[in-house]
Amino acid sequence: MATEPSPSARQRRQPLLHGIVSRTTLLILFFAGLVGALVALGSTVVVAQEERKRLQQNVTDLIQSVERTASVAAFARDEQLAAEVAQGLLGNRSVHKVVIREGNRVMIELGHETARSGRALPVQVRPLMSPFMPEQQVGEIEVWPAAHRIDEDAGAYSRFIAVILGMQLVAVALAAAWVVLNVITRPVKTLSDSLHSLRAGSGDRVPVPAGHSGDEIGRLAGDINGLIVRMEGMLDSERELRAQREESEKRFRLIFEAAQTGMFTLDAEGCMHNWNPWLARTLGLPACNEDTEPYSLRRLLGPEASRLDALMVRALSDHRPAAADFQTTSAHGHVLWLHLVLNPMSGQLLQGIVNDVTDQKRAEASAIAMAERDALTGLLNRRGIEHRLDQALDGLQEGGLALMLVDLDGFKEVNDTLGHEAGDRVLTAVARQLESIVRRSDVVARLGGDEFIVVLGALDSPDTARFIAAKIVTSLARPIELDGAVHARIGASVGIAYTRTRDEMPDALMRRADEAMYEAKRAGKSQYRFAS
Amino acid sequence: MKAVVNTALISLLALCGTRTPAAELMIIVNQGSGIEQLSREEASHVFLGRLKTLPSGTPAVVLDTRPLREAFYRALVGKSLPEINAYWARLRFSGRTQPPDQIEDASEVLERVARQPGAIGFVEMPANDRRVRQVLRLGD
Numbered sequence: 001m002a003t004e005p006s007p008s009a010r011q012r013r014q015p016l017l018h019g020i021v022s023r024t025t026l027l028i029l030f031f032a033g034l035v036g037a038l039v040a041l042g043s044t045v046v047v048a049q050e051e052r053k054r055l056q057q058n059v060t061d062l063i064q065s066v067e068r069t070a071s072v073a074a075f076a077r078d079e080q081l082a083a084e085v086a087q088g089l090l091g092n093r094s095v096h097k098v099v100i101r102e103g104n105r106v107m108i109e110l111g112h113e114t115a116r117s118g119r120a121l122p123v124q125v126r127p128l129m130s131p132f133m134p135e136q137q138v139g140e141i142e143v144w145p146a147a148h149r150i151d152e153d154a155g156a157y158s159r160f161i162a163v164i165l166g167m168q169l170v171a172v173a174l175a176a177a178w179v180v181l182n183v184i185t186r187p188v189k190t191l192s193d194s195l196h197s198l199r200a201g202s203g204d205r206v207p208v209p210a211g212h213s214g215d216e217i218g219r220l221a222g223d224i225n226g227l228i229v230r231m232e233g234m235l236d237s238e239r240e241l242r243a244q245r246e247e248s249e250k251r252f253r254l255i256f257e258a259a260q261t262g263m264f265t266l267d268a269e270g271c272m273h274n275w276n277p278w279l280a281r282t283l284g285l286p287a288c289n290e291d292t293e294p295y296s297l298r299r300l301l302g303p304e305a306s307r308l309d310a311l312m313v314r315a316l317s318d319h320r321p322a323a324a325d326f327q328t329t330s331a332h333g334h335v336l337w338l339h340l341v342l343n344p345m346s347g348q349l350l351q352g353i354v355n356d357v358t359d360q361k362r363a364e365a366s367a368i369a370m371a372e373r374d375a376l377t378g379l380l381n382r383r384g385i386e387h388r389l390d391q392a393l394d395g396l397q398e399g400g401l402a403l404m405l406v407d408l409d410g411f412k413e414v415n416d417t418l419g420h421e422a423g424d425r426v427l428t429a430v431a432r433q434l435e436s437i438v439r440r441s442d443v444v445a446r447l448g449g450d451e452f453i454v455v456l457g458a459l460d461s462p463d464t465a466r467f468i469a470a471k472i473v474t475s476l477a478r479p480i481e482l483d484g485a486v487h488a489r490i491g492a493s494v495g496i497a498y499t500r501t502r503d504e505m506p507d508a509l510m511r512r513a514d515e516a517m518y519e520a521k522r523a524g525k526s527q528y529r530f531a532s
Numbered sequence: 533m534k535a536v537v538n539t540a541l542i543s544l545l546a547l548c549g550t551r552t553p554a555a556e557l558m559i560i561v562n563q564g565s566g567i568e569q570l571s572r573e574e575a576s577h578v579f580l581g582r583l584k585t586l587p588s589g590t591p592a593v594v595l596d597t598r599p600l601r602e603a604f605y606r607a608l609v610g611k612s613l614p615e616i617n618a619y620w621a622r623l624r625f626s627g628r629t630q631p632p633d634q635i636e637d638a639s640e641v642l643e644r645v646a647r648q649p650g651a652i653g654f655v656e657m658p659a660n661d662r663r664v665r666q667v668l669r670l671g672d
Contacts, residue, residue, distance in 0.1 A: 080626035
């Protein structure tokens, strides 16, 4: 109230100040004016009736007061006196016209009739009796009341009432306006202004207008303050909740982004929608943000996409996580082994976890390779040859397969005379010679001791096997150079088992080669034999 | 008691009255007035100014005999003298109707009636004067 509000604020607040006051004043003026108008109208009617009565009585009284003189005038036929009487009557404002007759003769006629018919009052006629013989009529007096005066008088009276009522009305309206302004509008405006300039969350409160602490306005201010307190409390807890939510969201995002594990979501079409930076880095995907297009995991896996489909179907139908390993190519072009776990979520979506298992895979592969090799010669050992034999038989299509069992002759003597070390060197040399004789696609293995196996694949005929066997026998019959001048002399007996069908069991093939080899030994060594 | 006193007073007045103790009055007109008789109503109209002429048409000259007025008007219209005076007072105001001339002496009344053709007056009975005509006798 003390500071001058800005023009815009004043424009906004003025209607508040004058709204209730002007409305109340106008309403009071309207109703009081209505009542006043009704009262004035009613009073006009009543006053008019009273006026008529009064006028008639007035005229009657007037006639009575001049009756004797009129009688004398009529009796004496004195027009002058009659005229005096008539003028005297007309001098009164209640009288409009006077006629005095003597017998049938009009002695005097003064005034004039009014044309008003509806309002006209009856003409008052009084017989004039002789002053000396009361039973003898000498004439009559007729008096027309001034009916038009009634309207004038009644109108004037009503106007008077209207003026009084109007003054009272204005006084009441002003008083009401003052009361409304001071008792209602000002405090409400004070409240409104306080509320208007109140800054939410600042801890401000609306002051109770002075002198209104006990009434409705005070209660209103109290309720507003209560509301403000509750609102601020809600705002605070809301803010706190939001901070907590943001904090935990940040934490989860950090987990997601910093994880050294791939994470993504997958739809039923095999397209990834969200993935973390690790996955993007590892697979060379674009960084994932709001606008990233879905990326097809099926395309990424290439030929292994059908296995991915199977995994997805399994996870979705079993409603539990399913896992499998996939081989793919890294961003740098290396072979990459990924362990993929798919976890079904709601709405046909899958959550995917990816781990890089390339190192484990490699370690596993080398462990397997180690287990299948002979430590001394670097050839496949028994386990390795069994494995490869199975593969070779499985891959048998065109041509035949020959299994040769090579047993060294005279190795025991070398071992006994030249020592184990020399024996080992002999075995290594034999291994190299066998490898040099066969093709790269063929397999050479050491079964243990002085027993070797050679598997020849894709043979046009058994003759090729015969030729190779002969070459082996010849080659191993030559002395093997050890240290300088020391040479070891050994030979080799070879048993060959030949097959063209993949139905041949490896064990059976081995037994046949073994029998053929013993047959060669029995026949005098350093020769080969074909199993029948 | 009061009535008795009043009666006594009236008797005394009657005794102390002038020469005529009996209230017998006669209305007289000029011999040439053209009327033989006058009704009581006609007489009252003439004497109270209602008629300005005698029934014959002659303008009336009305004469009052002052000492006899009281008795006359009482006999004629039954009114007291103050009432008659009040009546004339109203009319005198207009100036149109004049009251009768008031004459002190009865003989003078006789004289004027005898002389003026339209004159009319009243005298005490008996009025045996040849110069006037007796037209109405008033009395109990």
